[in-house]
Amino acid sequence: MLQGKPILSKNKRKNSEIIDFTDGSTPILTSIMGSNVGDFMTNFKRNPYVIKGNDRILSALKDQLGDFDVETMLESSASDNYHVWLKQTSNHGNKLESIIVEDASQALKLYNAGHSLYCRAPKDLEDIVVSRCLKELNFSIGCSNSDRYRRGEIETFYSNKGHLTAFHTDFQENITIMLTGKKKWRFINSSLTHPLRGCTPHYYQSNDVAETQLKVLKLSDSMFSVNEYIDNKKNKPYEVIIEAGDILYHPAGIWHEVECIENSISINISLVGVTYAEVVSNAIQQLLLQNDKYREIVNVSHQKNALQVIQNIFDEIQSIVTGKLVPNDILTNYCFVKECDPILYISKFNSKLSISANKLRINPLASLLLVNELKELGWSENTDEDETSSTSSSSSSSSSTAPSYGTLVVHINYGNESYESLIRAEIRCDSTDQATIIYNQWLKWKQNNKVAFEVDKSGEICRVINCLLHVGVINCI
Numbered sequence: 001m002l003q004g005k006p007i008l009s010k011n012k013r014k015n016s017e018i019i020d021f022t023d024g025s026t027p028i029l030t031s032i033m034g035s036n037v038g039d040f041m042t043n044f045k046r047n048p049y050v051i052k053g054n055d056r057i058l059s060a061l062k063d064q065l066g067d068f069d070v071e072t073m074l075e076s077s078a079s080d081n082y083h084v085w086l087k088q089t090s091n092h093g094n095k096l097e098s099i100i101v102e103d104a105s106q107a108l109k110l111y112n113a114g115h116s117l118y119c120r121a122p123k124d125l126e127d128i129v130v131s132r133c134l135k136e137l138n139f140s141i142g143c144s145n146s147d148r149y150r151r152g153e154i155e156t157f158y159s160n161k162g163h164l165t166a167f168h169t170d171f172q173e174n175i176t177i178m179l180t181g182k183k184k185w186r187f188i189n190s191s192l193t194h195p196l197r198g199c200t201p202h203y204y205q206s207n208d209v210a211e212t213q214l215k216v217l218k219l220s221d222s223m224f225s226v227n228e229y230i231d232n233k234k235n236k237p238y239e240v241i242i243e244a245g246d247i248l249y250h251p252a253g254i255w256h257e258v259e260c261i262e263n264s265i266s267i268n269i270s271l272v273g274v275t276y277a278e279v280v281s282n283a284i285q286q287l288l289l290q291n292d293k294y295r296e297i298v299n300v301s302h303q304k305n306a307l308q309v310i311q312n313i314f315d316e317i318q319s320i321v322t323g324k325l326v327p328n329d330i331l332t333n334y335c336f337v338k339e340c341d342p343i344l345y346i347s348k349f350n351s352k353l354s355i356s357a358n359k360l361r362i363n364p365l366a367s368l369l370l371v372n373e374l375k376e377l378g379w380s381e382n383t384d385e386d387e388t389s390s391t392s393s394s395s396s397s398s399s400s401t402a403p404s405y406g407t408l409v410v411h412i413n414y415g416n417e418s419y420e421s422l423i424r425a426e427i428r429c430d431s432t433d434q435a436t437i438i439y440n441q442w443l444k445w446k447q448n449n450k451v452a453f454e455v456d457k458s459g460e461i462c463r464v465i466n467c468l469l470h471v472g473v474i475n476c477i
């Protein structure tokens with residue numbers, strides 16, 4: 001169950017102390033769903049699911065969120081600004097209109113004047129809850145600390161009675177917890193599967209957003225209609241009223257309408273996963289970007305040349321798919337570890353190899369970075385062992401002294417537009433010299449595309465190989 005210091009209190013608002021949200025042994029989903037967690041998992045990604053009256057979570061959140069005091073909660077939001085859903089719309093038919101204000105006190109005044117608000121929950125709450133939910137739902141790559149692959153947030157809705165959010169779909173998986181008041185939800189089936197964007201005809205939005213929504217939704221179904229909910233409404237919508245302490249899950253892509261029937265506050269845990277298409281295409285892009293010719297800017301002044309480069313890429317992709325890459329390069333074994341430590345200690349790995357060396361191969365998507373080089377670019381060592389690892393070796397040091405160990409940073413699969421890595425880990429070596437030796441050894445293996453070594457009486461090389469195997473810098477054939 002939820003424990004620890006409150007995230008918020010009336011005296012302590014922004015930058016409040018980080019909480020220990022759970023006791024560390026209870027999964028977060030169990031805290032939220034109670035004994036219904038198994039049933040919830042059965043319905044996950046399938047059906048809306050309601051749990052009535054989880055008073056324990058309500059009381060825990062009340063402690064954590066300043067007794068649900070609106071002013072306190074607004075001031076602690078992770079958002080830089082506040083969306084205000086205007087009570088009356090006129091210029092755009094029945095569509096909702098919103099304005100954005102930057103100041104919590106302005107948002108509060110507008111809320112008190114009858115408008116409804118949306119902003120994110122406190123960052124501390126998001127940091128703890130979102131990553132755990134993603135992990136427990138097998139909805140994220142376990143080893144990733146990148147925001148790119150740990151996607152989610154907690155939204156907070158402050159709704160006044162009468163506020164209606166008409167039928168729309170979301171692309172996130174959503175777990176709503178009612179904190180105060182009552183809302184009526186109506187659900188209608190949709191034809192969307194694994195949607196990449198929401199469909200929000202209830203909301204007045206820009207041309208860009210409208211075009212993006214429709215083109216992306218039609219990727220999965222060219223016959224998809226924005227108005228399908230109108231036809232589907234002939235089958236009576238499923239209705240449910242939720243109130244304080246109730247939990248409501250609704251899957252991505254389902255049509256839903258929300259009517260606030262009492263002034264209410266709710267939080268919504270909103271989760272997005274990474275697609276197979278994304279991890280594979282990023283990997284292929286990373287390999288293509290290694291080629292000078294494919295990093296060239298597209299030149300449309302010579303049509304024949306430009307098309308020939310694309311033909312060359314097609315040929316290259318064929319060889320990548322059939323020879324250079326194996327699935328285990330893209331999702332290494334490390335991705336499947338439930339609780340993977342982002343810091344690996346060479347000294348903790350076995351000094352014997354359980355695989356013959358000729359079955360080892362270099363992962364072409366892996367890069368090792370030597371910290372000494374990174375420091376030239378301003379990189380600074382995180383020497384706070386408590387923060388980084390609970391199983392650290394004796395090589396800890398204070399932040400005021402240079403560490404006695406050497407570090408290598410591993411990045412794997414980062415061919416996306418912002419070069420964020422699917423896998424990032426740090427390898428701690430016994431000394432900076434050892435780190436340099438490993439780095440040079442890996443460079444040699446990479447150049448020869450072969451893991452080769454001679455006698456290893458001390459077992460040091462085997463330790464290194466076992467570590468690199470663990471994270472996926474080296475794989476098995």
Ligand SMILES: [Fe+2]
Binds near residue numbers: 168169170256
């Ligand atoms: Fe929604």
